Amino acid sequence: MESRVAIIGSGNWGSAISKIVGSNTKDSDVFESTVKMWVYEEIIDGKKLTDIINEQHENTKYLPNHKLPDNIVAIPDCVEAAKGADILVFVLPHQFVYRICEELKPVVRRGCHAISLIKGVDFRGKELSLFSEEIERILGIPCAALSGANIAIEVADEQFSEATIACRRIQEEGPIFQALFHAPYFDVRVIGDISGLQVCGALKNVIALGAGFVDGLGLGDNTKAAVLRQGLLEMRLFGKTFFGGVHTETFFESCGVADLITTCSGGRNARVARTFIQTSDSKTMDELERELLNGQKLQGTTTAKEVYQFLQLQKKLDRFPLLVAIYRIVYEVAPPRSIINCLRTRQTFD
Ligand SMILES: NC(=O)C1=CN([C@@H]2O[C@H](COP(=O)(O)OP(=O)(O)OC[C@H]3O[C@@H](n4cnc5c(N)ncnc54)[C@H](O)[C@@H]3O)[C@@H](O)[C@H]2O)C=CC1
Numbered sequence: 001m002e003s004r005v006a007i008i009g010s011g012n013w014g015s016a017i018s019k020i021v022g023s024n025t026k027d028s029d030v031f032e033s034t035v036k037m038w039v040y041e042e043i044i045d046g047k048k049l050t051d052i053i054n055e056q057h058e059n060t061k062y063l064p065n066h067k068l069p070d071n072i073v074a075i076p077d078c079v080e081a082a083k084g085a086d087i088l089v090f091v092l093p094h095q096f097v098y099r100i101c102e103e104l105k106p107v108v109r110r111g112c113h114a115i116s117l118i119k120g121v122d123f124r125g126k127e128l129s130l131f132s133e134e135i136e137r138i139l140g141i142p143c144a145a146l147s148g149a150n151i152a153i154e155v156a157d158e159q160f161s162e163a164t165i166a167c168r169r170i171q172e173e174g175p176i177f178q179a180l181f182h183a184p185y186f187d188v189r190v191i192g193d194i195s196g197l198q199v200c201g202a203l204k205n206v207i208a209l210g211a212g213f214v215d216g217l218g219l220g221d222n223t224k225a226a227v228l229r230q231g232l233l234e235m236r237l238f239g240k241t242f243f244g245g246v247h248t249e250t251f252f253e254s255c256g257v258a259d260l261i262t263t264c265s266g267g268r269n270a271r272v273a274r275t276f277i278q279t280s281d282s283k284t285m286d287e288l289e290r291e292l293l294n295g296q297k298l299q300g301t302t303t304a305k306e307v308y309q310f311l312q313l314q315k316k317l318d319r320f321p322l323l324v325a326i327y328r329i330v331y332e333v334a335p336p337r338s339i340i341n342c343l344r345t346r347q348t349f350d
């Protein structure tokens with residue numbers, strides 16, 4: 001029997017990936033053609049976003065000027081979208097995942113598989129977990145993860161990108177997820193390191209804030225490269241310290257260094273962080289996110305806070321100087337140039 005796919009989320013990345021998923025399920029022997037996509041309902045110019053997507057086949061708010069395949073069907077109720085699915089694709093800003101999973105719990109059927117495209121960590125209380133773990137825990141189904149150097153608009157424009165999928169049973173699940181996500185312009189490699197892949201996806205968003213600060217300060221590429229180098233080291237240390245089975249090789253996949261580079265150059269986190277430094281009227285990152293992103297969500301700011309609080313609890317702040325410096329610039333009005341101090345190997349006084 002063909003597998004039924006549902007996409008949970010329809011923002012900038014959710015809409016871009018729905019182009020690939022819709023095209024791969026259409027006329028497939030493996031997947032049912034129709035893909036239900038949960039859309040957080042909004043009214044755009046007096047019309048429901050779900051109606052716009054279903055009539056115009058375009059998400060005019062989150063991915064304007066890109067046609068979605070007509071077998072992608074927008075559904076405003078997440079329970080309705082997920083009911084009966086064999087594969088659930090989670091692609092929503094990380095702050096909303098927990099609530100949605102709780103809503104889906106009663107309808108997710110046994111034998112269903114999930115894959116998380118979310119970049120972030122879950123920190124509530126004392127435990128820090130990855131979203132594949134949270135989805136598995138709440139819904140009781142296995143969850144893989146996809147991450148890579150994938151600025152949504154470039155993927156939607158069909159510019160060549162690589163991506164990494166991590167799953168536990170590579171032989172069994174790998175080909176299914178490849179069939180769902182691989183495209184001539186979206187080249188997917190499958191690995192086994194689920195934790196490493198997600199640590200990369202979460203932390204690179206924080207490092208990208210640092211890269212944005214460097215841009216905003218008018219510093220050059222050498223300084224930015226220093227931020228990326230230190231960032232990559234802290235990403236690896238974080239993964240190896242707090243999660244089992246994290247491999248150094250993962251940091252050389254698309255989900256690792258490649259995503260770090262792309263996010264630090266063209267991503268939203270870097271862009272908003274740059275403006276944060278350059279604006280003269282001391283706006284907060286949250287204010288700038290609302291002003292600049294038209295409803296899209298920054299993941300780096302919340303992740304910076306979650307990671308900082310976790311490291312504080314673990315008494316390991318001193319081992320992650322760059323992550324700490326970025327947190328303090330965003331939340332404790334530390335001078336932006338303090339980012340340089342944490343890159344120095346010897347104390348100097350400017
Ligand atoms: N945009 C990109 O280039 C990429 C994003 N990602 C990751 O994918 C995940 C999803 O990101 P995007 O699709 O870009 O989302 P987005 O940044 O476009 O976020 C907006 C989405 O959040 C929804 N939303 C707003 N308020 C909500 C609420 N109260 N409850 C539930 N949903 C609500 C909106 O309807 C919209 O679908 C994130 O973890 C992100 O890091 C990964 C690769 C690329």
Ligand SMILES: O=C(CO)COP(=O)(O)O
Pocket residue numbers: 119148149150151152205208259262263266267268269270298299
């Ligand atoms: O994850 C991304 C690219 O791979 C997108 O990064 P931003 O959220 O900073 O735009």
